[in-house]
Amino acid sequence: MNYRMMTEKDLECVVERNIEYYNTVENCCWTFEKAYKRIHQVLTMEDSMCMVQLDDSNTITGYLMGYFKEFDDIIGYFLEEIVIFKSFQGKGYGTDFLKILEQEAVKSGASIIELNSVNDEMHKHFYSKLSYYETKNFVMMGKFLEET
Known part of the structure; x- marks a missing residue:
């Protein structure tokens, strides 16, 4: 695999693949x-780092997108999304891609990678293979807005 x-x-x-x-x-x-x-917003935001994964034929097999966040004592990277396209799943490409992301994030000074995940066993298993864990001190919150 190649990454850039x-x-x-x-x-x-x-x-189109997304x-x-x-x-x-x-x-x-x-649509x-x-x-x-959505993808352009993240790609062009300040401090974004978005990558594509390519096979030996130069076919894009997946992508990830996110951005660096500045804190008072560390730099973090927030992973917005990682997608390995269906025909390439189950081959370890996602795991390899996360390892590459971790290397690139460290090179850029990040001390932590954060992400939100779907709350199901498949996603928990995928991320836990690389020692990602559920945080206990943060809860995602949201609110659907109604027109007034």
């Missing part, structure tokens, strides 16, 4: 415009 930073030239391919994955595998309803905007 994602560029705007990668967006069309990444967006839509294919989420709309087929996870029964979502992404090109919405997926493009």
